[in-house]
Amino acid sequence: MEQLALFAEAGQSKGLPKHLLEYRPALLSATESDLLLTKLITETPWKQTTQKLWDKEFLTPRLTCWYGETNRIEGTLPWTPDLQAIRDLVEPLAGIHFNSVLLNYYRDGNDSVAWHSDKESIMGSQPVIASVSFGQVRSFDIRNKDDHKEHYSVKLEHGSFLLMKSGLQEQWQHRIAKSAKPMKARINLTFRQIL
């Protein structure tokens, strides 16, 4: 299997725990990424879901859509050729088969995902997740659940690949913070194995 670029070598935070995360810029070329960004924005039937917090419903601050062969998540659409092609690129890097992908559309700096772990029971307790990003560079922050002072950040570039390894979700949380700086559109794909 091809060796992934080390986090520090990619000009990002030094000392990122390599047993938890690996980052690789330019998995896809700038030209391919430009095309995919536009196609995914325009061709995806985006939805804005709601989240319950303190017994109140809030609009999720980003748009989402699920694709894949799982019938576990309501509204999952069948694979498209583009998503299948990206899945085929990331599977050998992750070393596992993915049967679904969650698309996130961050329209501007106001869109975000709050601190969380992806450890729903339908993914098992130690899921491996492959993440591909297009468009606006945004910071992906991680922090230790038990010690928030232990944290790292990686800028996810246009066409980049981030592997969240099996130990990450159990002990760490991640987020894409809102930004006061003007931000253009960003699409993120997280390939997952839904049980």
Ligand SMILES: O=C(O)CCC(=O)C(=O)O
């Ligand atoms: O947008 C990202 O890079 C992360 C998305 C994420 O954490 C998720 O969908 O669970």
Ligand SMILES: [Fe+2]
């Ligand atoms: Fe996540």
